[in-house]
Amino acid sequence: MKLHFEPNLDYQWQAIEAVCDLFRGQEICRTEFTVTRDPADTQMRLGVAQNELGIGNRLMLLDDELLKNLNDIQLRNGLPPSESLASGDFTVEMETGTGKTYVYLRTIFELNKRYGFTKFVIVVPSIAIKEGVYKTLQITEDHFKSLYSGVPFDYFLYDSSKLGQVRNFATSANIQIMVMTVGAINKKDVNNLYKESEKTGGEKPIDLIKATRPIVIVDEPQSVDGGLQGRGKEALDAMNPLCTLRYSATHVDKHHMVYRLDAVDAYEKRLVKQIEVASATVEHAHNKPYVRLVSVSNKRGIISAKVELDVKTDSGGVKRREVKVQDGDDLEEIAGRAIYAGYRIGEIRVEKGNEYMELRVPGGEHFLKPGQAWGDVDMLAVQRQLIRRTIREHLDKEMRLLPKGIKVLSLFFIDEVAKYRQYDAAGNPVKGDYARIFEEEYRRAANLPEYEPLFKGVDVSREAEKVHNGYFSIDKKGGWTDTAENNEAGRDNAERAYNLIMKDKEKLLSLETPIKFIFSHSALREGWDNPNVFQICTLRDIRTERERRQTIGRGLRLCVNQYGERVRGFDVNTLTVIATESYEDFAENLQKEIEEDTGIRFGIVEADQFAHIVVTDANGKASPLGIERSKALWESFKAYGYIDAKGRVQDSLRRALRDGTVEVPEEFAAQRDQITDVLKKAAGRLEIKNADERRQVRVRGEVHISDEFKALWDRIKDKTTYRVKFDNEALVEACIKALKEMPAIPKVSLQWRKADIAIGKAGVVAAERERGAPVGLEETDIDLPDLLTELQDRTQLTRRTIYRVLTESRRLADFKRNPQRFIELAAETINRCKRKAMVDGIKYQRLGDEHYYARELFESEELTGYLKNLFEAKKSVYEQVVYDSDTELTFAQQLEYNRDIKVYAKLPGWFTVPTPLGGYNPDWAVVVEQEGEERLYFYFVVETKGSVVADDLRGKEKAKIDCGKAHFEALKDRENPAQYKVASSVDDLFIRE
Numbered sequence: 001m002k003l004h005f006e007p008n009l010d011y012q013w014q015a016i017e018a019v020c021d022l023f024r025g026q027e028i029c030r031t032e033f034t035v036t037r038d039p040a041d042t043q044m045r046l047g048v049a050q051n052e053l054g055i056g057n058r059l060m061l062l063d064d065e066l067l068k069n070l071n072d073i074q075l076r077n078g079l080p081p082s083e084s085l086a087s088g089d090f091t092v093e094m095e096t097g098t099g100k101t102y103v104y105l106r107t108i109f110e111l112n113k114r115y116g117f118t119k120f121v122i123v124v125p126s127i128a129i130k131e132g133v134y135k136t137l138q139i140t141e142d143h144f145k146s147l148y149s150g151v152p153f154d155y156f157l158y159d160s161s162k163l164g165q166v167r168n169f170a171t172s173a174n175i176q177i178m179v180m181t182v183g184a185i186n187k188k189d190v191n192n193l194y195k196e197s198e199k200t201g202g203e204k205p206i207d208l209i210k211a212t213r214p215i216v217i218v219d220e221p222q223s224v225d226g227g228l229q230g231r232g233k234e235a236l237d238a239m240n241p242l243c244t245l246r247y248s249a250t251h252v253d254k255h256h257m258v259y260r261l262d263a264v265d266a267y268e269k270r271l272v273k274q275i276e277v278a279s280a281t282v283e284h285a286h287n288k289p290y291v292r293l294v295s296v297s298n299k300r301g302i303i304s305a306k307v308e309l310d311v312k313t314d315s316g317g318v319k320r321r322e323v324k325v326q327d328g329d330d331l332e333e334i335a336g337r338a339i340y341a342g343y344r345i346g347e348i349r350v351e352k353g354n355e356y357m358e359l360r361v362p363g364g365e366h367f368l369k370p371g372q373a374w375g376d377v378d379m380l381a382v383q384r385q386l387i388r389r390t391i392r393e394h395l396d397k398e399m400r401l402l403p404k405g406i407k408v409l410s411l412f413f414i415d416e417v418a419k420y421r422q423y424d425a426a427g428n429p430v431k432g433d434y435a436r437i438f439e440e441e442y443r444r445a446a447n448l449p450e451y452e453p454l455f456k457g458v459d460v461s462r463e464a465e466k467v468h469n470g471y472f473s474i475d476k477k478g479g480w481t482d483t484a485e486n487n488e489a490g491r492d493n494a495e496r497a498y499n500l501i502m503k504d505k506e507k508l509l510s511l512e513t514p515i516k517f518i519f520s521h522s523a524l525r526e527g528w529d530n531p532n533v534f535q536i537c538t539l540r541d542i543r544t545e546r547e548r549r550q551t552i553g554r555g556l557r558l559c560v561n562q563y564g565e566r567v568r569g570f571d572v573n574t575l576t577v578i579a580t581e582s583y584e585d586f587a588e589n590l591q592k593e594i595e596e597d598t599g600i601r602f603g604i605v606e607a608d609q610f611a612h613i614v615v616t617d618a619n620g621k622a623s624p625l626g627i628e629r630s631k632a633l634w635e636s637f638k639a640y641g642y643i644d645a646k647g648r649v650q651d652s653l654r655r656a657l658r659d660g661t662v663e664v665p666e667e668f669a670a671q672r673d674q675i676t677d678v679l680k681k682a683a684g685r686l687e688i689k690n691a692d693e694r695r696q697v698r699v700r701g702e703v704h705i706s707d708e709f710k711a712l713w714d715r716i717k718d719k720t721t722y723r724v725k726f727d728n729e730a731l732v733e734a735c736i737k738a739l740k741e742m743p744a745i746p747k748v749s750l751q752w753r754k755a756d757i758a759i760g761k762a763g764v765v766a767a768e769r770e771r772g773a774p775v776g777l778e779e780t781d782i783d784l785p786d787l788l789t790e791l792q793d794r795t796q797l798t799r800r801t802i803y804r805v806l807t808e809s810r811r812l813a814d815f816k817r818n819p820q821r822f823i824e825l826a827a828e829t830i831n832r833c834k835r836k837a838m839v840d841g842i843k844y845q846r847l848g849d850e851h852y853y854a855r856e857l858f859e860s861e862e863l864t865g866y867l868k869n870l871f872e873a874k875k876s877v878y879e880q881v882v883y884d885s886d887t888e889l890t891f892a893q894q895l896e897y898n899r900d901i902k903v904y905a906k907l908p909g910w911f912t913v914p915t916p917l918g919g920y921n922p923d924w925a926v927v928v929e930q931e932g933e934e935r936l937y938f939y940f941v942v943e944t945k946g947s948v949v950a951d952d953l954r955g956k957e958k959a960k961i962d963c964g965k966a967h968f969e970a971l972k973d974r975e976n977p978a979q980y981k982v983a984s985s986v987d988d989l990f991i992r993e
Contacts (some may be wrong), residue, residue, distance in 0.1 A: 004564040022073065023069060151175065154172060189979040290320070304324050399451070443461065446463070537579075657680055709903045717852040743825070751774050755769075806826075922943050
């Protein structure tokens with residue numbers, strides 16, 4: 001297959017134009033310099049051959065002219081303007097999968113066409129990317145020659161053993177493209193680039209490069225620069241570049257940004273695949289002492305580790321949570337569970353590349369690396385389910401896409417080569433667990449009726465072996481090995497693998513090639529993008545490092561058909577990520593990675609965000625709005641309350657966008673639609689409450705001192721006490737019956753859920769689309785806990801009573817099936833019976849005239865709320881109502897706007913009714929005025945619920961409501977007492993009982 005390249009994609013052309021326009025005003029200009037052996041020649045001592053000319057780039061523009069060009073480009077592209085030309089570095093940001101390599105290669109030819117520049121050096125961080133760039137140069141050679149009238153050009157990979165190529169680079173008049181890794185140039189003491197060589201006539205190759213004043217193109221500069229020490233950046237500057245063009249999706253240093261196509265833009269313009277996540281989460285598996293090392297750290301000399309444990313919750317359940325630990329910590333104490341008895345933290349090692357944590361367990365110790373777990377369910381059983389799901393997703397897409405001539409590929413990232421391929425004593429390859437499981441599951445799927453059209457006439461037994469292969473580092477003997485590029489031997493091993501897979505890039509796209517499933521360690525994390533990867537399955541833990549963007553980046557490119565033509569549309573281009581974390585966590589962590597990698601601030605309107613909006617003057621001339629006017633518009637929106645001082649979108653803007661009532665200053669009225677489009681992208685989800693938005697809520701004096709509110713308060717202010725009486729035998733019988741009727745105890749299972757991931761200016765949002773039936777997992781070697789002690793602690797019943805309830809319920813077999821889940825459900829069931837027994841036998845009594853809630857507490861007790869959950873009120877005892885849900889907001893609005901409501905109060909937290917289940921705080925106190933022959937007042941205490949049907953309320957919730965009803969019944973010893981109501985709307989108050 002030959003890939004077809006589209007020369008006129010507008011977003012790619014905009015990136016090319018952004019760089020080329022930097023040199024607007026530059027005449028076609030080249031430098032010719034004499035390469036001579038004469039040491040007396042002061043022009044250039046390069047020492048190659050007498051009278052041979054070298055050709056280099058030359059810049060004629062002044063810094064002021066360059067800066068003006070730069071600012072014009074930035075204004076055009078809606079980017080913050082550079083105030084000065086601090087360096088010759090210029091940044092292009094392009095999301096993974098949008099053709100970044102093609103763009104900078106095309107830019108080379110465009111710069112040559114417009115200005116005559118001929119010398120270009122491409123610097124990359126790794127061998128993988130170097131091989132990827134070289135492969136792209138090979139497959140685009142004819143394409144570029146057809147676009148640029150057959151212009152001659154040479155390209156090569158820098159090789160320290162072939163330094164004659166560097167001499168040709170300097171002396172040739174053709175376009176010269178040299179591709180090199182940063183590792184080849186940043187170690188001067190051992191680097192041939194900085195040593196005199198016979199192959200260059202006795203001179204240093206670096207001097208030849210310097211003389212040409214190359215345009216240096218840096219692919220992934222955040223990895224090339226060399227971090228804080230900046231050795232890579234020093235090496236780039238040592239080449240004396242005319243300028244440095246920096247291309248990446250994840251820049252750290254954004255020198256003079258000229259073009260930006262970020263993750264949000266790429267997704268919204270559908271330039272990359274849509275993402276969906278099929279998440280597999282293990283449920284009901286807390287029967288073993290589970291410990292997973294998340295990370296280690298050394299902050300201010302304090303060495304600690306972050307681990308994931310199964311921690312006891314306040315409600316008595318178990319939740320998997322991350323906690324920080326140090327050497328010597330007792331995990332039984334931290335987790336609050338006896339199952340961790342004897343488990344302690346040992347040594348924590350933070351040395352980079354050798355991080356681990358010692359876990360001391362009864363009878364020994366284990367050393368966990370980040371991402372590794374102890375005591376988890378059988379991971380191979382989980383991984384089998386992941387492989388099975390990936391095969392099913394793959395075959396489903398084949399059924400849809402094969403008729404369109406689209407080859408479907410799936411990619412597995414694994415933790416170590418040995419799990420896929422091993423070698424026996426004679427050096428013969430042997431299938432590892434993953435390869436064996438894959439073939440078993442592939443044959444199983446092939447026999448399913450829904451896939452029969454795909455396997456007609458196919459020998460499935462042989463096919464299962466042919467459709468998968470691995471790409472890993474290759475040692476000198478030809479065997480596969482784990483990838484490590486931190487030494488020369490590792491780099492050589494990696495290069496052999498990259499050569500192989502790059503050569504196979506087009507073959508893999510052909511339907512004639514049987515390989516459809518690719519297993520890799522880390523060789524494919526960067527530098528290799530195949531457009532037809534539709535499934536990515538992570539059989540290794542990706543929760544420890546920031547790997548989600550890197551992982552999904554391998555499959556974001558839009559697919560191609562058998563003619564090598566790009567096929568567009570989300571209906572075809574959907575990348576399915578099969579992962580062992582919930583889709584909610586995946587989306588949340590993907591958003592964090594995007595924010596950290598790109599600097600995008602979701603849910604924020606930037607002051608320069610309107611700069612690129614097109615304005616047409618009276619003569620019909622179009623131009624960008626500009627930075628200054630963009631800032632003025634931003635200030636207007638802050639004044640309207642649409643954004644806060646940091647640009648964070650407020651709910652008032654969301655409501656205005658929803659209702660179509662967004663205010664725009666008069667001078668920008670003509671651009672209203674464009675402005676609204678920008679705001680819509682930034683306004684999405686509700687933000688987390690911000691402490692800066694907390695406000696004190698004040699008492700409304702005229703309501704507080706009104707006769708109506710005083711009369712209301714006199715009817716509800718008194719405190720009560722209660723007595724509980726119940727029949728022990730009846731409680732035991734109720735517990736036995738409830739345990740018999742308790743739901744079946746589930747086995748440890750894998751729950752599949754699939755969700756669409758949408759990336760927008762407001763954030764990364766996951767929307768669940770489908771859910772599969774739980775898949776049971778076998779759990780062995782479980783140590784059964786002391787059931788009687790556990791239930792006694794959770795229910796406070798005697799051991800004798802618990803024993804009787806358990807034996808007569810005949811549910812003990814379920815305990816062995818899943819001990820932890822049985823304990824949780826049994827305790828919850830028994831406590832529910834206890835609550836009902838207590839509430840059924842409860843009796844309240846008023847304490848006396850001196851025990852009551854004073855009305856003055858409204859003024860002395862502080863009440864606060866956040867701007868996001870405050871409702872302005874006139875009839876309330878407070879100036880604003882603090883609401884906690886949409887139900888409460890709606891009820892407050894109904895109270896405020898109903899003319900029969902005289903006054904009301906959202907009862908503050910200090911107003912509580914004592915119950916056996918803890919304090920109960922009713923929602924509202926309301927005075928209803930009804931006019932007729934005489935003016936009547938009705939007094940209510942109201943609990944608002946979405947439903948007033950008793951069966952819809954949770955057990956504990958209903959019990960507290962029953963206690964509240966009994967409490968206010970005890971206060972009905974006066975004329976026209978307050979009535980207690982459960983209501984879903986104000987209309988319920990007018991229904992007379």
